Amino acid sequence: MLNLTVAGITVRATLGRRRAFLFAVPAVILIVLTLVLRASHPAAGAAWPDTVLGTFGFSVLLPLTALIIGTGVLGAEIDDGSVVHLLATPVRRADVIITKFAVAVGLTAAFAALPELIAGLLAPHSGKLAVALFAGALVGSVVYSALFVFLSVVTTRAIAFGLLYVAIWEGALSNVVGGVRILSIAHYALGVANAIDPDQNLQAGLGLSTSLILGAVITVGGLYLATRRLETFSLAGDPA
Amino acid sequence: MSSIIEFRNVSRWYGNVVAVNDITMDIGPGVTGLLGPNGAGKSTILHMIAGFLAPSRGTLTLDGTQPWKNPDIYRRLGLVPERDSVYAFLTGAQFVTATAKLHKLPEPSRSAAWAIGLTEMAEAQDRKIATYSKGMRQRIKVAAALVHDPEILLLDEPFNGMDPRQRLHMMDLLSRLGDEGRTILFSSHILEEVERLSGTIQVMVAGRLAASGDFRAIRRLMTSRPHVFHVRTTDDRRLAAALVGRDYTHAVELTGKGLQVRTSDFGAFCEQIAVITRDENIRLTELLPTDESLESVFGYLIAN
Numbered sequence: 187m188l189n190l191t192v193a194g195i196t197v198r199a200t201l202g203r204r205r206a207f208l209f210a211v212p213a214v215i216l217i218v219l220t221l222v223l224r225a226s227h228p229a230a231g232a233a234w235p236d237t238v239l240g241t242f243g244f245s246v247l248l249p250l251t252a253l254i255i256g257t258g259v260l261g262a263e264i265d266d267g268s269v270v271h272l273l274a275t276p277v278r279r280a281d282v283i284i285t286k287f288a289v290a291v292g293l294t295a296a297f298a299a300l301p302e303l304i305a306g307l308l309a310p311h312s313g314k315l316a317v318a319l320f321a322g323a324l325v326g327s328v329v330y331s332a333l334f335v336f337l338s339v340v341t342t343r344a345i346a347f348g349l350l351y352v353a354i355w356e357g358a359l360s361n362v363v364g365g366v367r368i369l370s371i372a373h374y375a376l377g378v379a380n381a382i383d384p385d386q387n388l389q390a391g392l393g394l395s396t397s398l399i400l401g402a403v404i405t406v407g408g409l410y411l412a413t414r415r416l417e418t419f420s421l422a423g424d425p426a
Numbered sequence: 427m428s429s430i431i432e433f434r435n436v437s438r439w440y441g442n443v444v445a446v447n448d449i450t451m452d453i454g455p456g457v458t459g460l461l462g463p464n465g466a467g468k469s470t471i472l473h474m475i476a477g478f479l480a481p482s483r484g485t486l487t488l489d490g491t492q493p494w495k496n497p498d499i500y501r502r503l504g505l506v507p508e509r510d511s512v513y514a515f516l517t518g519a520q521f522v523t524a525t526a527k528l529h530k531l532p533e534p535s536r537s538a539a540w541a542i543g544l545t546e547m548a549e550a551q552d553r554k555i556a557t558y559s560k561g562m563r564q565r566i567k568v569a570a571a572l573v574h575d576p577e578i579l580l581l582d583e584p585f586n587g588m589d590p591r592q593r594l595h596m597m598d599l600l601s602r603l604g605d606e607g608r609t610i611l612f613s614s615h616i617l618e619e620v621e622r623l624s625g626t627i628q629v630m631v632a633g634r635l636a637a638s639g640d641f642r643a644i645r646r647l648m649t650s651r652p653h654v655f656h657v658r659t660t661d662d663r664r665l666a667a668a669l670v671g672r673d674y675t676h677a678v679e680l681t682g683k684g685l686q687v688r689t690s691d692f693g694a695f696c697e698q699i700a701v702i703t704r705d706e707n708i709r710l711t712e713l714l715p716t717d718e719s720l721e722s723v724f725g726y727l728i729a730n
Binding site for chain 2: 189191192194195198199202266267268270271272273274275276277278279417418419420421422
């Protein structure tokens with residue numbers, strides 16, 4: 187169950203940190219870039235909307251925004267110790283995880299999926315593509331958030347591991363080794379987008395059902411494991 | 427005294443490092459001080475009671491229930507952690523009210539106002555915690571821990587950063603809460619704090635429970651260590667001569683302000699000093715145990 191008190195504190199904490207600047211920048215870049223290209227290359231059939239909205243949007247904007255937000259909603263509190271004030275209450279640990287996850291999804295959607303939609307609508311003749319990418323980005327927001335919230339509970343180096351996953355696994359390996367895509371959230375998001383608006387330049391290599399099923403498995407599995415881990419959250423003592 | 431918190435052969439280790447070693451102790455209502463130097467295992471003890479660490483061995487119960495992986499204990503337990511991290515972007519009132527809401531209290535604002543009043547933070551409650559001094563942060567943490575009126579309150583080094591006035595107020599508050607029947611357990615490495623606030627102590631040294639019970643009783647049990655008294659009479663030299671011949675007198679020293687008597691038997695000395703002064707026709711004007719501080723207890727325990 188969503189806990190509104192936890193959600194309120196989490197939103198304020200996430201937007202109030204210096205790192206909020208980091209996840210706002212890619213969204214602004216995407217929209218500004220779209221405006222510039224629309225002015226300089228307004229012709230119908232131009233290839234840049236696929237590159238900017240698809241490649242930049244799904245390979246940079248979405249995963250990085252999700253990484254910063256997803257690892258921060260709970261991980262920052264664990265790092266600075268303030269999470270103790272939340273955990274020293276009878277709130278169910280599953281509720282804590284669900285709420286943190288929901289906030290991460292909402293903020294990632296606001297700072298990645300929504301800019302993707304806005305940029306898509308600003309691009310010439312890309313209305314359907316914009317909606318498709320928006321839907322894909324929403325799915326990506328959900329799955330990425332589950333993964334990064336999980337990482338933030340199990341390790342204090344969640345950002346490092348998240349970056350390795352995004353840059354090495356998804357960015358490099360999945361474009362070279364086809365089988366790697368089966369564990370690539372960016373490709374699930376593209377799979378959904380392609381199912382709505384098939385685009386030759388944005389091939390996901392995964393069908394809609396595969397993308398949704400694998401995305402659901404990672405989301406549910408990540409949240410379950412994060413809850414189990416939070417139930418055994420320990421405070422370091424003082425070894426004699 | 428019925429015990430609320432029970433440790434039975436509890437040990438806790440981190441890899442090869444033993445933080446708490448085979449502790450058996452009972453803690454009941456009232457104020458209990460957990461005393462020991464840094465690294466003695468005090469925080470580990472508190473974290474285990476608060477359900478934030480599992481014992482590696484042994485059993486630990488709060489009124490029969492195990493705290494580990496049991497968030498329901500927080501309905502009756504409040505924790506004031508040592509770490510100074512709170513939600514600094516909230517005001518004091520928002521922080522305590524949010525805690526009341528997390529406890530699902532029926533009237534969170536009223537409960538928060540009550541707890542803030544207890545800790546004398548009403549004037550600063552509308553300021554962001556980021557602007558608070560360390561002592562104020564400590565007090566707002568105590569308010570948050572008290573907001574659901576818990577039966578058990580755990581405080582890890584609660585007086586850190588408090589000025590003397592705040593410290594006295596907090597001591598009064600904890601004493602009052604203890605007198606009302608709550609179980610208050612606080613850790614400290616400052617002997618004076620424990621001595622002033624708590625008659626019952628648990629002394630931790632290097633992960634072991636070095637002593638447990640009433641502070642003065644513990645002191646008296648250590649008969650092998652000489653006790654030092656400062657004595658003033660109408661005739662110090664005559665009393666010194668009378669004491670020198672006694673078995674329990676370890677040493678007598680004439681100082682400019684009276685006698686310094688070291689005795690190996692606390693009970694016998696206290697009993698006999700009145701008899702001797704009466705028999706010698708000396709008037710006793712001052713009898714002061716000079717090493718009743720926790721410092722001396724502590725030093726002795728560590729040395730032994």
